Amino acid sequence: MSLTDDAEPQVQTARRPVEDPMVRVEGLEKHFPIHEGVLQRQVGAVRAVDGVSFSIEEGETFGLVGESGSGKTTTGRSMLRLTEPTAGTVEIDGQSVTDLSASELKRFRRHMQIVHQDPTSSLNPRHRVKSIVEAPLKIHDYGDATERLERIEELLEMVDLPKEFMYRYPGQLSGGQKQRVGIARAVALNPKFVVLDEPTSALDVSVQARIIDILEDIQEEFGITYLFITHDLSLLRNVADRIGVMYLGRLVEVGDVDAVFERPQHPYSRALLSAISTISEADERLKPERMTIDGEVPDPREKPSGCAFRSRCPYEFDACGAEEPPMYETGEDQVARCFLHDEDAEEDPEW
Template identity: 85%
Template sequence: MNDSAYTTEPTAAAQPDRDLDDPMVSVENLKKHFPLFEGIFQKKAGEVRAVDGVSFSIAEGETFGLVGESGSGKTTTGRSMLRLTEPTSGRVEIDGQNVVDLSDGELKRFRRNMQIVHQDPASSLNPRHRVKSIIEAPLKIHDYGDSEARLERVEELLDMVDLPREFMYRYPGQLSGGQKQRVGIARAVALNPKFVVLDEPTSALDVSVQARIINILEEIQEEFGITYLFITHDLSLLKNVADRIGVMYLGRLVEVGDVDSVFGSPQHPYSRALLSAISTISEEDELAKPDRITLDGEVPDPREKPSGCAFRSRCAHEFDACAVEEPELYERGPDQVARCFLHDDRFEEGAEWE
């Protein structure tokens, strides 16, 4: 498996029987705004709209990839969905349950159905606890059997992530980065959750280790039908693991589509720019991706977003309307939408996009 280069080959991820009319995960108008304070009296002076009205669904057993530059809001989206960060507003349904409305007690009980694998395995594991204690922790919290049953489950989980059973008596400091991430994965799936957020699970690892971690995640998904939200800044990685992709920019989704549609025919200028920057191995792959696009300027300060379309300050296709009106998500196929006036019938230049 190639985890770092654009490829024209079919996706490696198993294609589930997608049912978005009855999804496992449904996000509606999710928002997370962080207030900004100033002065000795800490008066509110504004807010950062880290997530600003995000909506998407994920079918049971599907992998939905969320991609964007640093600061796009993708990690905050995932954490808000699990209420590791309290959302400002919106609705998040997981297996038919609106997570946002759960009380603290109900949320604690429901957490067995939703888990997260963190980006940095070193910081997500308690260095003072042995591997057995780390993996066993969620089993104890949710009253999983007696000590013998929990030990048996820990052994099963170590086998699942391809770690020797004797590793349960080691401390995190005695493990490599890839081994630590396998422990994090084992802990996340200990209670057979229905939904797991994968927050850049391979970005802190060597390229040689990334492929095995991806294979482990895919094997677990295939065996247990877990639904994944895969967060990454590496668009090429999603070609191999995702069924559908959402592209984020400054807290908003600018394109959502089937993985083959987004890679084969990206419909937003930002998506095209991201794809054009992917490194390739073969000449065939190089010819398949868009011509190199260099974005002008820097990502705007999230405290002072541009009016209208947030991407307009870096876009080569800007219309006058882009400064005063935010485009909607225009349908571009049976399973692809893009937030761009290039697809609005009011603008003749839209015909040139093809």
Template identity: 50%
Template sequence: MSEWLEVNDLKTYYPVKKGLFGRTSETIKAVDGVSFAVRKGETFGLVGESGCGKSTTGRSILRLAEPTGGTVLFEGQDIMKLGKEELRRQRRHMQMVFQDPLSSLNPRHTVGKLLEEPLIVHGLGNSSERKRSVREMLEIVGLPAGFASRYPHQFSGGQRQRIGIARALIVRPKLIVADEPVSALDVSIQSQVINLMQDLQRDFGLTYLFISHDLGVVRHISDRVGVMYLGRLVEVADKQDLFSRPLHPYTQALLSAIPNANPDAKRERIVLGGDLPSAAQAPSGCAFHTRCPYAMELCSKVMPRMVERERGHVVACHLDQTGNEAIRC
């Protein structure tokens, strides 16, 4: 599989204005130099604590949040350079599924109108063809075609998320950015929605950027995984490599917190000290050094760069995989 979506040095900053004259007092670096590539047909998982910038990364790729810098290449085309009309046309191929389906669905519109609207925006089909597409899409996501006449508040959370997926899928996109698509659902419903997304990926040849804080879900659905901390990627690897051999101390701490289904199994829990620093006042050097149990003086002074330690396994850390000081990055 070739690299199909390439994100290079993506930055999204938000100025914080204070005082009578609204002067910028500090800058929140929500995304601070993120680079990764997604291959056609795969699911790339993006994980990290709340506030690490993973959702902003997804929105910035689609320019729902306007990036401060960097490039996003989708099938060789730089999304950052597109004008308003060109971006509108391109968004047919790049859709998003939101975390809260109720807030993302207009409560004044019926489901039929909500699903038909993207077809109207992109000029796809006449009225009868669009209504037929709406009925077909509802059935594809596991809902009766008759639900088209109902309103969003008349559905359960799982059903609303199916509607959200149907709305994203109805224009036949190539890439779907799924931002915490199952975090608001009950566990039993989560598995149904995840299975649906996998079936749709197979049937429609979709590529997913799957954003979540739930490592169990990410492990189930992803092919490769990127771990974010305070606006930056700290590790990227194939799913099996990441979960069996995490190299970054932050990744190791995250994986140690995953509940074990076997009550007799013993696992050492890595408890991180302190709180997640503010993105407006990120620590110097490696942002994780204030909580890292292996931090050295070098870590507080020099920002580590992403280095391939093993085939396809890159990590930003001044330690090598044996715990020794690595070559200065």
């Protein structure tokens, strides 16, 4: 059976069938070893990212959402090899990032960058803005001193900061101004792919909209591909083209942003959407009927057997504990990891 009337359930991978995407992730895993005892022997591992696969088209924004501890940030960092992945492959513009040597990776970093969540901790407080933004230009041998200065002025204008700010220290800037410096540094070399790791979560609400506008203007002008990581699902409605919902290191639903918001196909996605705060009656009517999930996210060191979400799912039945569900196609460009979409499933969620 299916939760949509016209979708024939089929087992699918959690990625869009794009012939030549800018970013392709296949079976990405990141395990953190657990050591105990005087000899610090490994007794287990935390599977922070557990077989994640998706793709992002050139110039597209792919939103990655989930609760704290779901593996969102680790996924983004592993894709850039800021954290070395345990297994899987990552390709950016046809280049296998996971196969690059240390020297090759250094050269390729000009094509992939990150904007960190906390603008204060991501900027060196002892360096002026000029030095911070100039760092990637120097590392990758961008022009002479005059050309670098011109580029810094261009970048500050791009993020709506006066050029005089290049002589200030981070401590003299507001949170929003610091994040703009972080964005300027990330796009200094015109990268093809940028990971945005909750770029607005540490900012005042009044500043968040301007930061989003700056990111969208830069993307439109230079065609940069974004991975937008956030815990705020409502933010993605107007920012992302497609969404991936993560739970305990796994993608549980992937789809077009409108499809996921209007027809969530996994119980976890539905619960997240039903909890979004709204300010208008029209938006409130578009939300799914309120659905609560009990308990906390399980300890990633001791994941439940079968479906990782089953311990909190109101639709749990026998198959959920026996094995992990695959991804089922639930609509055009939408897949969900739930046995409720299996044609032999006996349960009907009646959504």
